[in-house]
Amino acid sequence: MAEANRAIDPDRPSSVLRSVAGAAQDGAPELDRLIHERVRLGIVSALAVNRSLSFNELKSMLGLTDGNLSVHARKLEEAGYLECTKSFEGRTPRTDFHLTDSGRASLEAYLNHMEALIQAVRDR
Template identity: 85%
Template sequence: MGDAKRAQTPATSSVLRSVAGAADDTAAELDRLIHERVRLGIVSALAVNASMSFNELKTMLGLTDGNLSVHARKLEEAGYVDCAKSFEGRTPRTEFSLTDSGRRALEAYLNHMEALIQAVRDR
């Protein structure tokens, strides 16, 4: 770590501070609800699938029942995800789908991330 610090010139330090400032400005605009890794995974999976069952999402994302439940509930409370419960015979089935609001939120999130990436590349 010391070598990396010594290798920085004043110009490099200035660029890093500038990029960090742009990153902070862009990050402040990010939807923190979607930005969390598990919720981003849920929303992204639902963006490319019309709907997914609880078990499909759990397997795809490698989550526990409790972890998926907590994150899906937060997305549902925000209006980003619809949750439909039914039965297949005697077995309960939970099906998730992305709402229009969730799709718009994901699109805005992706736009903000693209702006952040562009700010870094432009430096």
């Protein structure tokens, strides 16, 4: 327990940061910047635990504007991480999103990468 409460000297470079930086230089896989962005991580995470979500459900869940969700969803769609289907409910347009296999695999790889970084910090 005392180990977890030890003070960090801000004037001394952290060996953890050096080891993480070294791993990046040694050819460790890059962090998926597309998913790493907060809104896009929220979108793929929400879709990972829901079979599909409508535009309005995602917008409400993540507290986004129409434009913000549209831009981020389009980037994920262009990367092949999610699919968008458009339909009508009566006369009302409906847009639904679901995560593709590629999107699910990319999220899994991203989470594994983050867990490895967290473990490297905790092991120091």
